Amino acid sequence: MHILLVEDDEMLQKSLSYFLKANSFTVTSFTNGKDALDFLKDNHTNLDVVITDLNLPFAGGQQIIHNTRNLQQSDIPIIVLTSSGVESTELEVFDLGADEFITKPFSPSVLLKRIQKLLARN
């Protein structure tokens, strides 16, 4: 299973990658939106889950959600991480096509459960 992780906080990006890898996922991670979009364009066919922060340098999380949904294989589960905790943001993200919304700080095991749930659904 291959996960694309986009998170600009280096600490979370590193530790979460470590955690996911420890849980037998393949993880490709980026700390800015533009690099992530480039990667997405060429590699979307072998992606299983996209996890992205909302506030990202160069291109925002919304752009990542939008582009993911407009790829040929558009049913990849998308999980959004945010620390805003504002309801309107949540709605907007769902409208764009995100599947899950997780507010920081979160327990990694909860994230793991959500990933597994989404993969089982697909």
Next chain:
Amino acid sequence: MNTPNLDPAQEIERLKTVLSYNMLDTPYEKEFDELTRLLSLICNAPTAIISLIDDKRQWYKSKTGITVPETPLEETFCQHTILQDELVEISDARFDERVNKNPHVLAKDGIRFYAGMPLKAENGHNIGTVCVVDNEPKQLNPWQKEAVKLITNQAMHLFESKKKNQVLGNELEKILEEKVEKTRRQLRQKESDYKLLLDAIKITSGVVEYTPDGTIKKVNQQYLNFLGYTEEELIGKSEAILLTSDKQKENTAFWEDLKNGRAKSSRIKRLGKNRTPIWMQATYNPIKDLDQKVTGIIQIAQDISKEIEAVRAIKEAKNLAETLNIQKDNFIANVSHEIRTPIHAVLGFTNLLLDIEKEPEKKEYLQAVNTAGDSLLFLVNDILDLSKMEAGMLQIEHNNFKLRDCIHNVFAILKLKARQKNLDFQCEIQKNVPEQLIGDSNRLGQILINLLGNAIKFTEKGSVKLEIKATPKDNKTSLINFEVSDTGIGIPAEKLEHIFERFAQAGNNTAQKYGGTGLGLNISKQLIEKQNGVVSVKSIPGSGTSFTFQIPFLKDLGKREEFNKKLEKNTFSVENINILVCEDNELNQKLIKILLQEKGFDFSIAQNGEKALELIQNESFDLVLMDLQMPDYNGLELTEIFRNRFKLKLPIIALTANSTTAEKQKCLNVGMDDYLSKPFRKEDLFLKINHWLTSNLIPIAEKKTDSEKIIQLEILDELVGDNENFRNEMINLFISQTREMLLEIKAFFEKEEFLHLAQSAHKLKTSFGIIGANPEILSNLENIDLTSVNKGEIQENIKRLGVQIDEIFNILNDTNP
């Protein structure tokens, strides 16, 4: 002339009857005239008459065919008719001997024919006649006669109805008159009532009549008395002359309202002639005419200057009482402080002597001094407690303590007394009673000393026992049941319910015989209730008393057990530990000196703040003992200087005789770390010193709970699993990253780039989340209102963030060696 003879008495009655109709000499009336006209027509005679006959004349109420209004009685035909009840008909008067001599018959073309019918009243008297007359002799046919009779009846009906109308009219008039009279009387009564009322008002109140624009028209004596003016001085003047200049404007509006018909009632101030203000309760009522136009204003006023003065005096008295009460509280606090300081010295030195004294007899005397000192301290504490409770200032502390230690101390204090009276003095603690509890051991001790002390006092022989049981309530709380029973004199049933009241003792002579202030039980009850407990008492006079109370204590879940043990063992090294003692009282200096020397600490003593400042700059200290009351700087000020100016982080422990919780909070607020109330036990002093020197600057118990909240590493631990190296790497990453971000935030602030500042704060929240740090300050910065930036607030938040990050780094450095 043939004049009939009349019975004079009958004639008088008849005349009364005639007069009763009240018709003589009244004007002609249409109804009667129509009847005479009808009669003349029916009888075909030129003259017809309806007449009334009095004593002298026949008066014609109605007539046709003749001109005279009346005829003297003796010249009439009708004088004969009224003596009859029937129709009288004379066909030719020349041949009737009753009338043939009548001048009207003898005259040329005189009367020949006459027919008359008497008018008979209801009472039977004939009052007049109805008759027809002609100059030609003739005879009436029967239906003409019938007509005369009928017309006569009609005429009589007319007279009767006129009379009745008159009577009715009279009656009506009479009734009306009565009504009018009654109303008049009522009006007079009302008027007199009003006058009395007005008089009453005028006697007690000032009454003034004004024109609508406020000119005084009339003023009564009472109002003049209020103000001290004479009538002449006020009449014709405007009310404005009674006002202070600052109220003139207000008054104009006031009169405008009155002029528009709005009544006013208020408390007003007017100037007397000698310009002293007079307070009045006054109503101003506009007087309106029928068109609702205001024609004048009536003011009714009462002088209430005395009431106002009384209210002011009461207020003043209340303020004075409050001031005195505060002074009393301060006095009690000061006196207890002054007393506690020397007791502190007495107890301290006695303890020192007890430690070194070997000779049993002397030791016992010292013990007695110690006990007496203790009692004195309790008494002072009682008084202080009471004043605190009255002021609602008594606070219950929540510290962990050992119940058995607390009981042990209580027994140590009371043992001597019990032994002196040869009493069996015991304590039984059931096994299920927890060893460690959280609560206020001093207050518990105080209650037990009071109850057990009482029991010993009132028991001459036998035993005094304390039994302690525990009822577990839930995981966290344990309900501890204390029972103090004795075999003493007991309390009479009627006194039992009052026993907890202040100054209540079982008998009036109790105080003389046994001593005591009568405050102890009241204080104990309040203390028990303050700790959410209940107390009750049972007693049998002559055989004993038992007091029972339950207090719920939090269980100490054992975290600190080990920690305490460490302290008790006194395992830390005191070598090279240097303590600064700031204390102005010489006795206390000596005492602390001896105590510190005994343990081998290095120390310097500063007898005032200035000396302390000098020492702290020239020497390196590990800990400060700080008296709060020094002559130049107080301990709080000194601490602030240490912390803020010299940036010193060493532990500072306050020493003070003022043992309120508020005081303690003040100490912690200015940056002190702990607090010790004088007089203190030397064990307590060492416990605190040990604690602060061994805990390596991690704050004391209650602060430690805060520190636990500074970070929570569960999330990080979950993320990194058991890879220690990766964990360290992450923590180092956090530290470097956070340090960088803080600099960035500060730089943005300097450049006033608040949007970027907010974004950085937002970003930092993520890593704060991983280590479980409180994001509150970051949220504050993230949510800066960019439309109205409050720089002071942002700066304050950045400062707080710096402090928070320092705290986090401290802990991370410890956990990440």
